[in-house]
Amino acid sequence: MHELTFFRTWLPVIYLYVAGGIIFSAGMLIIYKSSRPMHKRWFYVLFFGYFYYLGIHTFLTYAALNF
Amino acid sequence: MEQAIQTTPIFWIIIAGYFALILGFGSYFARYNKNTNDFFFSGRRFSWWLITMSIVATGVGSHSFLKYSAKAFEHGFSSTMTYMNDWFFLPFFLFGWLPIVYYTRIRSIPDYFERRFNRNVRILATIAILGYMIGYIAIGFLTMGKTLEPLLGWDLYTIIWVVAIIAGIYITFGGQTAVIFTDLAQGFVLIFAGLLVFILGINFLGGFDIFWNALPPDFKLPLAHFNKPSNFNFVGIFWQDGVAGSVGFLFMNQGLIMRFMATKSVNEGRKAAAFNILFLLPISTVVVSNAGWIGKAISIVTPEKWDASIKLDHVFTQVAALVTTSEVVFAFIIAAVVAALMSTVDTLINAVAAVVINDIYRPIVKDKDDKHYLKAAMYISAGATLLGVVAVTFFDNFPTLYEAHGFFHSTMTPPLVIAIFLGIFWKRYTTLAAVSTFLVGAFLMYLGNKYPAGLIGPFDHGIAMDPDHPYSYIRALYNTGVCLASGVVFSFIFTRKVEVRIEKFTANIVVNAKAHLNNTEQPISIVGRVYYTVVWGFTNMINSFVLNAADDEKLDGITVWTLDKAREMFKGSKPNDVPGEEPIVHWKIEESTESYVRFSHNQMKEMAANVGDLVYISDKRRWLGGLKSVHSVYAEPHDEDGIVYMTPDLIDSGLLVEGKAVRAEKEM
Structure with a gap:
C-alpha cells in the first residue's frame, strides 16, 4: 500500500485529463477543420463525454479520500 | 496441479x-x-x-x-x-x-x-x-x-x-x-x-x-x-x-x-x-x-x-x-x-x-x-x-x-x-513513409527491447526497471514514438514528388536491365547476367513500392479530408441530406429482374426522397433490431398511399414476413 501523496491521489487524474485532453482536442480540431444538425449533435456529445469522465474520476477520487 | x-x-x-x-x-x-x-x-x-x-x-x-x-x-x-x-x-x-x-x-x-x-x-x-x-x-x-x-x-x-x-x-x-x-x-x-x-x-x-x-x-x-x-x-x-x-x-x-x-x-x-x-x-x-x-x-x-x-x-x-x-x-x-x-x-x-x-x-x-x-x-x-x-x-x-x-x-x-492513423488523418503521409513505419519502426522497437535502459529509460516517467520484464507498459510510449517519428521523418524525405521520381528512375533501370538480359545479338557473360538479374530484381522491388504514387484520386474517400467523396461514392451520386419522415407501409411484390422499391408520390414527399436515393426498409417491430431488413434504391413513384412495391430479391434477402408492415427510412 502507498501513502496518500500527490503522486498517489491527484497527479494521475491531472495527467490523464491533460494528456488525454491534448489527444481529444486534436481529434476535435480535425473534425472542425475538415452545419448538419446530426454532426453538430455529435460534436456536443463528444464534449459531454470528456467532461462526464472527468467528473466521474474527480468524484471517485474525492469519495475515496473523504468517505 | x-x-x-x-x-x-x-x-x-x-x-x-x-x-x-x-x-x-x-x-x-x-x-x-x-x-x-x-x-x-x-x-x-x-x-x-x-x-x-x-x-x-x-x-x-x-x-x-x-x-x-x-x-x-x-x-x-x-x-x-x-x-x-x-x-x-x-x-x-x-x-x-x-x-x-x-x-x-x-x-x-x-x-x-x-x-x-x-x-x-x-x-x-x-x-x-x-x-x-x-x-x-x-x-x-x-x-x-x-x-x-x-x-x-x-x-x-x-x-x-x-x-x-x-x-x-x-x-x-x-x-x-x-x-x-x-x-x-x-x-x-x-x-x-x-x-x-x-x-x-x-x-x-x-x-x-x-x-x-x-x-x-x-x-x-x-x-x-x-x-x-x-x-x-x-x-x-x-x-x-x-x-x-x-x-x-x-x-x-x-x-x-x-x-x-x-x-x-x-x-x-x-x-x-x-x-x-x-x-x-x-x-x-x-x-x-x-x-x-x-x-x-x-x-x-x-x-x-x-x-x-x-x-x-x-x-x-x-x-x-x-x-x-x-x-x-x-x-x-x-x-x-x-x-x-x-x-x-x-x-x-x-x-x-x-x-x-x-x-x-x-x-x-x-x-x-x-x-x-x-x-x-x-x-x-x-x-x-x-x-x-x-x-x-x-x-x-x-x-x-x-x-x-x-x-x-x-x-x-x-x-x-501509427500507419492507420497517419493514413487517415495526414494527406502527406506517403507509401514509402508507411513502409518505413513498419520496417524502421519495428527495427527501433527491437533495439528498445534489446537496450531498454538506454532507449526506453528516458521516457520512463520515473518507473523503476524490472530486469525480468523491463518496462512492460511504458514501452508503448517509446514504441509509439519511434513509429510516429519514422512515419513523419520519412514522409518529409520521400515526398510524393520524390516518389514519382523514384518510380520513373527505377522503371528506366528495370527496362534497361531487362533489355541487357534479353539481348540475343550481344550475349553477356555469366557475371554480367547475375549482375543484371540482381539489378532488375532489386529495382523492380523498389519500383513496386512506389507504384501509383502520383495518383491523387486514390485518396478520395479514404482520408478524413475527403469524407464527402466517400459518401458520394457510396451512393453513386450526390447525397440527399434533407430530413424526412419514416412512414409505416405494407409491401407488395413487383416482378422484375432489377432491384428497387417504389413508394407513392405523397410518401416520397413525406420522406423528402428523390428517385435514386438510398432507402432502408425494416420490419416495423423495432425489437427485431433489424434482423428482418434490407437496403435498396427508390424507383419511380406510384399513386397508392400506404403501399411499397418491392422486387422479389429484396423480400428474400430482407427476410420480410407476408402481412407484416414495414418501416421506411431514407438513408441518403
Whole structure:
C-alpha cells in the first residue's frame, strides 16, 4: 500500500485529463477543420463525454479520500 | 496441479448444458448466412442497441474477469482504469475511421492499406494484423485454461488443447450473424453474472458498509499510483492501454470492425460506440473487477475463510466459489465466463479467416464458388486455432495475464496504429513513409527491447526497471514514438514528388536491365547476367513500392479530408441530406429482374426522397433490431398511399414476413 501523496491521489487524474485532453482536442480540431444538425449533435456529445469522465474520476477520487 | 476447488458431476452437467444452449442459439441464427459475405459481415442491417450489447461480450470476454479480478485484488479500484480511458480517441473514430470503413466498404484493415498506399503495404499490414490476432487468440486460450485449472486440477496445457478443440467445433456453427447473436445473449448474461457475484459478495460480507469500510482509502482510488510499482502504475498503463490499447481496440480489432459494418448506417454505428463507452464500459469494469475487491474485503474481514496461497489469476474462481453457496449458481457463473471467452476467441478466429480468405487466398485462387471459400475458411480457422495454442507458451511466462496482455499491446499495436492513423488523418503521409513505419519502426522497437535502459529509460516517467520484464507498459510510449517519428521523418524525405521520381528512375533501370538480359545479338557473360538479374530484381522491388504514387484520386474517400467523396461514392451520386419522415407501409411484390422499391408520390414527399436515393426498409417491430431488413434504391413513384412495391430479391434477402408492415427510412 502507498501513502496518500500527490503522486498517489491527484497527479494521475491531472495527467490523464491533460494528456488525454491534448489527444481529444486534436481529434476535435480535425473534425472542425475538415452545419448538419446530426454532426453538430455529435460534436456536443463528444464534449459531454470528456467532461462526464472527468467528473466521474474527480468524484471517485474525492469519495475515496473523504468517505 | 491439485484440484483447489471441489466440484460434483452436477457442476459439469450445468457447464455442458449452458454451452449446448449457446451453440443451439448460434446455429439457429446461422441459417441467416446465405454466402461468404453473410458469413463474415452479415449485411449492414442491425440497430445500434443490438450491436452495442453484442460488443459487450467481446469487450468483457477479452478484457476478462480473471485478469481484472487479479489486479483488483492486488491494487483495488484502480483496476477500472483500462475501461475508463477510451473516450479521448472517440472523435477520431466517430468522424474518421468509422465513416471511412463503412462508406468505402473496406473488408479488412489490409484492404485499407492497399487502397491508401499499394499492394506491398497491404502485405506488410496483413503480416502485422495476423500476428496481432493470433496473439489475442493465445491470450484467450490461456485465460480459459487458467479459469478451469483450479476446477479440473489438470495440467494447464491439457486444458488448453481440450478448449481449442471445443472452440474449433464452436466456430463452424455460425459465421458473423451467429457470432453477433450469441454475443448479444452473452452480453446480458455476463453483466448479470458479474453483478450477481458483487451482490452475493456484499451479502457474504454482511453489507455494503462493511465492504467499504474494510478497504483502505488507497485501495479505493480510481487511478493507480503515478509511477510505481513497475508491474501496475498509472502512467505506464495510460500509454499502454489508454493510447495503444484504445486505438488498437477501436481501429485495429477486425472483430469490432465487422460489428460496425453490420450496423444499418454510420449514425447507428456512432450511437453503438458512444453508448458502449459512456454507459456499458463503466458497468463492465465493475462486472469484471468486483470479484477482486470482494476477495480483498473477505481476506481482511474474515481471513480464516480466505486461502492466501492461491495464484492471483485464480482470485475470480476462488471468490465465485466462496460467495455462491449453491453449486448451481457457481456453475452458471463459470459457464458464462468460459462461454464468453469462447465467443471472444471465436470472433478472432472468424476474423483471421476473413483476413486470410479475402487478403491472401481469394487473390491467388480466383473464380471459385462460395462453398469452396467457406470450406477454405474452415481449414484456416483450424490453423489459426493451432497457432493460437502454440503461442500460449510465450504469454505463460508472465507473472499474470494482465502483464502478458500489457506487453503484447505495447509491442504489437504501435506500427499498425501509427500507419492507420497517419493514413487517415495526414494527406502527406506517403507509401514509402508507411513502409518505413513498419520496417524502421519495428527495427527501433527491437533495439528498445534489446537496450531498454538506454532507449526506453528516458521516457520512463520515473518507473523503476524490472530486469525480468523491463518496462512492460511504458514501452508503448517509446514504441509509439519511434513509429510516429519514422512515419513523419520519412514522409518529409520521400515526398510524393520524390516518389514519382523514384518510380520513373527505377522503371528506366528495370527496362534497361531487362533489355541487357534479353539481348540475343550481344550475349553477356555469366557475371554480367547475375549482375543484371540482381539489378532488375532489386529495382523492380523498389519500383513496386512506389507504384501509383502520383495518383491523387486514390485518396478520395479514404482520408478524413475527403469524407464527402466517400459518401458520394457510396451512393453513386450526390447525397440527399434533407430530413424526412419514416412512414409505416405494407409491401407488395413487383416482378422484375432489377432491384428497387417504389413508394407513392405523397410518401416520397413525406420522406423528402428523390428517385435514386438510398432507402432502408425494416420490419416495423423495432425489437427485431433489424434482423428482418434490407437496403435498396427508390424507383419511380406510384399513386397508392400506404403501399411499397418491392422486387422479389429484396423480400428474400430482407427476410420480410407476408402481412407484416414495414418501416421506411431514407438513408441518403
